[in-house]
Amino acid sequence: MSKIAFIFSGQGSQYVGMGKELYDNSDIVKETFKEASEVLGFSVEDLCFSSTEEELNKTENTQVAMVTMCTAISRYLKSIGIEPSMTAGLSLGEYSALVTSGVLDFKVAVDLVRKRGTYMTQAVEQGKGAMSAVIGMERDAVEEVLKVGREKGIVEIANLNCPKQIVISGEKEAVEYAAGLLSEAGAKKVIPLKVSGPFHSTMMKSASEKLHNDLKNIEFKTFKIPVISNYTAKYFENESIVENLRMQVMSSVLWEDSVKFMIEEGCNTFVEIGPKNTLSAFVKKIDRGVNVYNVEDLTSLEKLTKGLEG
Known part of the structure; x- marks a missing residue:
């Protein structure tokens, strides 16, 4: 029997119009968007379906749009x-996973990720930070090169x-310097990412601290579905939710380790919920x-239902 994991997209895969087809064909999806709009005081439907890419790509907007669409x-x-038998999400997607698990109320999550996005934007002055994707190197080799890169x-x-x-x-200078070193050390590609800040680095410490103050005041419920943490690549425990979410903002996302853990736990079917297929x-x-x-739409939903039937 299939053991299914729901996995939720993170920031970066969003686009204007995402989720529109399912929204037009499902009352549950419509109701979810309505709930989010009521919490935030503006139309999340307009943000997702008819705003500009520039507006949707603002971190504080992206985060509420993605969590709303994914939860819907x-x-x-x-x-x-x-x-699902278990669930996980990449970075921001972890909040959709926690909502799906029943441990975090959706309306609370929408308000929380709006704040999270704002804190992350405020943490580092625009242009001071950077991120790059490194293709074709093992993690240990990358870490060795970064030790030298930290000179900058x-x-x-x-x-x-x-x-x-x-x-x-x-930091932008250090990331660019390290990129050159990584290329020299054998990376196939080092690709600068279009992001608004140096996410999942210690430069996000102030965002982590502000988020922590909000997290301490949230009532988390009992897990109905297990969730795997980005920070530990193990199951969340109720007593560690606040600390894991606090640390997640400024720590490495252990996605590969998380997927391997889910497979070890018996998962053989992964359903990515969210735009694109990253x-x-x-x-x-x-x-x-x-x-x-x-x-993310009716066509992909049909493929899923046929696949599970088969």
């Missing part, structure tokens, strides 16, 4: 009988996405033997 699709899947400032591993695909983050590609590079689906 998760609710829809549950309504038609597709339930802060540069750290931000994401361990899948084998030989790693993201680095930190996480699906990562999962297939980690283990080609598992089933992988992405759901």
Whole structure:
């Protein structure tokens, strides 16, 4: 019997119009967007479906748009009988996972990620930080090179996405210097990312501290579905939720390790919820033997339902 994991997209895969087809065809999706709009005091439908890329790509906007869309699709899947055995999300996607697990109220999550996005934007002056994707090097080799790169400032591993695909983050000069060193050391590609800050680095410490103050005041419920943490690549425990979410903002995202853990726990079907198929590609590079689906519209939903029936 299939053991299904829902995995939720993070920031960076958003686009104007995402989720519109499912919104037009599902009352549950419409209701989810309505709830988010009521909390925030503006139309999340307009933000997702008719705003500009520039507006949607503002971190504080991206985060609420993604969590709303992902939660809406998760609710829809549950309504038609597709339930996960476990769940996880990449960075921001972790909040959608926690909502799906029942431990975090959706309306609370929407308000929280709006603040999280604002704190992350405020943490580092625009242009001072940078991130780059490193293709074709093992994590140990990358870390060795970064030790030299730190001569120019802060540069750290931000994401361990899948084998030989790693993201680095930190001060702009140090990241650029490290990029040159990594290329010399054998990286196939080092690609600068279009981001508004050095996420998942210690430069996000002030954002982490502000978020911590909010997290301490939230009532977390009991897990109905297990969630795997970005910070530990193990199951969340109720007593560690606040600390894990605090540290997640300024620590490496252990995505490859998280997927391997889910597979070890018996998961053989991964359903990526959210726009595009970034996480699906990562999962297939980690283990080609598992089933992988992405759901963001009616066509991809049909592929999932047929795949599960088969």
